[in-house]
């Protein structure tokens with residue numbers, strides 16, 4: 502044994518690249534305006550497992566905070582304290598965007614390094630685990646940060662029901678994830694109007710992704726819709742989960758009472774509980 506594992510090396514190279522991709526993305530797209538950063542969208546994400554009202558007074562963590570969109574939603578929901586973990590160069594954007602900084606502790610690190618506080622009521626990871634090649638250490642860190650009876654809530658991209666879209670996306674991503682920002686924004690612009698037309702068509706035909714387009718995409722501003730397209734194409738690593746894979750991820754992290762929900766036919770939310778001793 503030399504201690505040199507090429508697989509581990511390759512996976513950490515890709516992890517660093519994905520974090521770098523997000524650093525560049527969030528320095529360019531800093532704000533969380535409109536429906537994209539609203540409590541209304543947060544309610545939609547949490548449903549049917551939680552309501553924002555249940556978080557009032559809680560002490561929570563968030564793995565992968567980006568520009569602080571979810572942190573501000575948590576604050577608006579009335580949490581007492583948030584530990585926000587973000588490893589990318591956009592860490593300073595996160596700090597600038599936080600509305601009640603006295604209630605938030607920001608850590609510039611990866612999710613697996615979330616300290617084992619052992620007293621958090623909830624840990625959230627929204628739109629993050631699907632960008633980590635080996636997410637188990639982050640799930641284990643969430644487990645250790647919670648108190649017994651605390652909950653881990655995740656949202657990830659879904660595989661089921663998206664096969665046509667995913668085939669198209671995978672082909673496009675092979676090329677798009679290597680593009681510089683200016684070319685990627687041109688590609689986004691080329692896709693934007695056909696997508697708006699497709700969304701209108703969904704009002705008359707039962708086309709794939711229609712539930713997501715009506716429930717979420719249509720409510721966003723044109724600027725945030727473009728960001729959503731950019732976000733699909735930019736990160737080096739993205740995995741699309743089946744419901745069973747999400748459930749297994751939380752069970753492998755020792756969570757109990759794991760429940761999964763197929764959200765708007767395109768993604769999965771899941772919640773698990775750290776058992777009482």
Ligand SMILES: C[S@@+](CC[C@H](N)C(=O)[O-])C[C@H]1O[C@@H](n2cnc3c(N)ncnc32)[C@H](O)[C@@H]1O
Nearest residue numbers: 520523565566567570589611612627628629633
């Ligand atoms: C799609 S963004 C989601 C941001 C935020 N949760 C939201 O919903 O607005 C994914 C975030 O995860 C972060 N990330 C990537 N790898 C990570 C890791 N290993 N640990 C923690 N965060 C990570 C990225 O830097 C990025 O800001």
